[in-house]
Amino acid sequence: MLNYTKYIHRESSTWVTFVHGAGGSSSIWYKQVREFKRYYNVLLLDLRGHGGSQAKPKDPLEPDYTFNDVTDDILRVIDHESIDKSHFIGISLGTILIRNLAEHHPHRVESLVMGGAIMKLDLRSRFLIRLATIIKPLVPYLWLYKLFAFIMMPHRNHKESRMLFVNEAKKLCQDEFDRWFKLTADVRPLLEVFRRKDIGVPTLYIMGEEDYLFLPTIKKISAEQENTNLFIIQDCGHVVNVEQPELFNRMVIGYFVGMENHMESLLV
Numbered sequence: 713m714l715n716y717t718k719y720i721h722r723e724s725s726t727w728v729t730f731v732h733g734a735g736g737s738s739s740i741w742y743k744q745v746r747e748f749k750r751y752y753n754v755l756l757l758d759l760r761g762h763g764g765s766q767a768k769p770k771d772p773l774e775p776d777y778t779f780n781d782v783t784d785d786i787l788r789v790i791d792h793e794s795i796d797k798s799h800f801i802g803i804s805l806g807t808i809l810i811r812n813l814a815e816h817h818p819h820r821v822e823s824l825v826m827g828g829a830i831m832k833l834d835l836r837s838r839f840l841i842r843l844a845t846i847i848k849p850l851v852p853y854l855w856l857y858k859l860f861a862f863i864m865m866p867h868r869n870h871k872e873s874r875m876l877f878v879n880e881a882k883k884l885c886q887d888e889f890d891r892w893f894k895l896t897a898d899v900r901p902l903l904e905v906f907r908r909k910d911i912g913v914p915t916l917y918i919m920g921e922e923d924y925l926f927l928p929t930i931k932k933i934s935a936e937q938e939n940t941n942l943f944i945i946q947d948c949g950h951v952v953n954v955e956q957p958e959l960f961n962r963m964v965i966g967y968f969v970g971m972e973n974h975m976e977s978l979l980v
Contacts, residue, residue, distance in 0.1 A: 714785050714794065715764030717756045726822070726968075727795050729785065730756040732869040733804030733828075733846065734892050735857055735881035737763030743957035751812060751965065755793065759809075760785055761888035762880070776894050779902055783812045788941065790820065799968060801825040803953055811906050814913045821970060823914040825964050829949040831903055836940040843894050853889040857881045865949045873951035910937040916967045917941070918960060920948030941967070 717738060728748055730741045738756035748754050758765040778796070786809065790798060792870060799822045807826040814821045840863060844856050845877040856880055865874045881889075907929070917934055919927045921944050934942035943963050945956045953960045 713767075714760065714789050715758040716789050718756040718793065719904065720747070721749065721751070721753050724752050725754060726752045726972075727790075728796075728968075729757065729786070729790065729798045729800050729810075731757055731800060731802040731806035732759065732762070733802075733806045733877075735762070735877055735889075736803075736806075737783070737796065737883070738882050739880065740876060740951070740954065744953060744961055745800075746962045747965070752799075753789070753969075755795070755798070756791060757786060759806075761884060761891065763883070768770045775813035777891050778849060779808065779812050779895060779898060780816075782895075783809050783816070786813060787817065787820070796820070797822050799823050799825065801827065801964065802829075803951060804830060805828040807831075808902070808906075814904070814911055815906070816910075818911055818913055819915050823916065823968070824933075825967070826918045826920065826930075826950045827918045827960065828923055828926065829917050829919065829930050830899075830926055831907055831933055832926070833900060833903070834925060834929075837925055838900075842977070844893070848890075848893065850899060853884070853893075854878075854882060857889070864925060865951065867949060869947060870922070870949040870951075873949065873954045876952070876954060906932050908928075910939075912939055914971060915940045916943065916964065918943050918952050918963060919947065920945050920950060920952050920955065922949045923952075 728790065730744065732738060732740050738758050741756055745754060769770050797820055800813065802810040807829040812822055814824055815834065840860065848856060861874045861878055917930050917940070928941060934940045945952055945959055948955045
C-alpha cells in the first residue's frame, strides 16, 4: 500500500486525489492542500519509492515496473478508502498515470486535471532520453535528474519548481531511479493511444506558456477532443501548481464548481 494522507471534509462527499510526478512526492502539493480541503475531501499519494512509500530492495528476478502496475497502486488506495469516484489532479508524469487510470476505470473518475501534461515526447525529449540511457551507467542518477530538470524548467522563474523536484529526487535510491527510468521505454505507444482515443472524461489541461516541450501537443489535443478545456498560464513553466498556485487553485476549483452546477441543472 502506498503512503498517503487524507483530509476529511465534514459536509462534502466529493473527493480530490493528487498524484505527483517522477522524483517528486505528495509534498509538491503544499500550495494546494489548504485551499482544497476547505471544500473537498483530499487524498495525497506518494508513488512507489517516493516520499513515504518505501522502495523495495532490487530483485533481479522481479519484472520491471509498468504504467499499469503504478496505476493499480493508486487504485488500491482509493479502494481501501472506499472512494467510489474522485476528481484526479496530476502534474507531469502524474498526468500519464491518472489518464491511464481513466482509460481502464473511467467510472471511478469524476474529472481529470492535467497540470504540465505529458502527452507526447518530441524529438528533443526522445534525444534526451536516448542520451541519458547511454550515460546513465557512468554518472550518478542525481546528475541526470538535475539535467532533465534544468532542460524542462530553464528560466529564472522556474527555479523554485526545479529545486523542489531536485530536493525530492535526492530521497530516491539509484535502483528506484533505474526502475522509473525504464518506464520511458513504454511511454510512447501509451501516449499515442491517449492522443488518438477520446474517452469522454471531463478534462482540464493547465499548462504554462513556457512549457515548450509539451504545450504544442496539448493545444492540438484540446482542439480535437470533446469534454476538454485548456487554460494557459502566462509567464509560467512546467510545474504550474508551484509557480502560479493561486491561479491554479482558482481555475481548478472553479472548474469543479462549474461541473457541479451543470449536473444540478440537468437534474432540475
